Amino acid sequence: MITAAEDGQTTLKLTNASSRIRDYTLAYSSMDIRVGKEFTTVFPRTGFLIFSFITGTDFVSRFVNYDQSVARPNHLYICGLLSQSSLIVRQTGTGGGYAMKIHPVIGYYLLRQPMSALVDRQIRLCNVIADNGSLLDRMESTYHIDSFDHPEMRRFLRRSLPPKAAYQADPIYHAVNEIAEHNGIVDVHRMARRYFMSERTFHRQFLIKVGLPPKAYAKIWQIRYAMELIKKRPDTCLEQISYTAGYYDVAHLARDFKAKVSLPPSRHQGFLNPLSQQYLGASPALL
Structure with missing residues (x-):
């Protein structure tokens, strides 16, 4: 509690x-x-x-x-x-x-x-x-x-x-799990081939069964991973955080935080109260 x-x-x-x-x-x-x-x-x-x-x-x-x-x-x-x-x-x-x-x-x-x-x-x-x-x-x-x-x-x-x-036989279910397991650092083109789909079909199936294109969905997990790294390693420089989270440089990380978190990487922790911290850390109900 x-x-x-x-x-x-x-x-x-x-x-x-x-x-x-x-x-x-x-x-x-x-x-x-x-x-x-x-x-x-x-x-x-x-x-x-x-x-x-x-x-x-x-x-x-x-x-x-x-x-x-x-x-x-x-x-x-x-x-x-x-x-x-x-x-x-x-x-x-x-x-x-x-x-x-x-x-x-x-x-x-x-x-x-x-x-x-x-x-x-x-x-x-x-x-x-x-x-x-x-x-x-x-x-x-x-x-x-x-x-x-x-x-x-x-x-x-x-x-x-x-x-x-029903869903365990669906390749999109397993693709979602793969993206989550790899913190969004994936190659969508290779994923489509691995699940025996064209990129167009993979994209369409993702929109139907997930709601977002696969690249946009992977970006959610990548940003979340960066947030976790910042929380767990507060003394680590942002350059190292960016590299570990799969970003080319700090500028790309900062751009994503501004667009998708609405805060710079260095400030987001101060805006999370206990309710939002629990929300991020809670286990999923259905997998």
């Missing part, structure tokens, strides 16, 4: 937990928060979809950038891959929240619609899920959902999660 106080009026408690449903282990993060005025969190991009919902009667979570959407209690949301820069969220009120990181290809087999339609958006899951969307809508309207372990939430997930054999 992580407990943090941003000021005298804001308290924040963070917990990581997991739950077994069918042959899945669902790892998730929970948050209890009491906000005096307003709590702002910067969420750097990750290579995962985010399933989330919040609890409490007066708690509101609002995107400052992207689609400026609002998350309200007792609704399950999905946030697609973020392609622009860090996400900024402002929260008010007293309540809590739960979030799970989801492999994008598993998300595709769950939703069964092109993942490109979800990029840079947060939407209610019941509006996009192919099957059981009406079940989820009724569940949200009827029950007070207070965790991923709520009986009705577990019932919904048991019925909705795709069979593992």
Whole structure:
């Protein structure tokens, strides 16, 4: 558990937990928060979809950038891959929240619609899920959902999660894993050939099942790797960080940070509060 106080009026408690449903282990993060005025969190991009919902009667979570959407209690949301820069969220009120990181290809087999339609958006899951969307809508309207372990939430997930054999046979699933394992430092041209696809087909399949082109997706992981290196090696010069993270020089690293993180490499750590630190470090729920 992580407990943090941003000021005298804001308290924040963070917990990581997991739950077994069918042959899945669902790892998730929970948050209890009491906000005096307003709590702002910067969420750097990750290579995962985010399933989330919040609890409490007066708690509101609002995107400052992207689609400026609002998350309200007792609704399950999905946030697609973020392609622009860090996400900024402002929260008010007293309540809590739960979030799970989801492999994008598993998300595709769950939703069964092109993942490109979800990029840079947060939407209610019941509006996009192919099957059981009406079940989820009724569940949200009827029950007070207070965790991923709520009986009705577990019932919904048991019925909705795709069979593992479906996505494990998909080469794009394995390509995503390869990009993550190599921190985005990959040759997309060689990957396409290795998975017996033309570059055009590989690109098209990535857009459908991940939401972004393979090079753009790899860039998310490369920048995240650079961020991890800066955190773990604060005394290492940026030239060495750039080289280790697969950049030609510091100028290229700085350019990506400006465009995709909205901060220079030397300053991003100071803008990450405990909530965003936990978000980066939490294990994915579905792999």
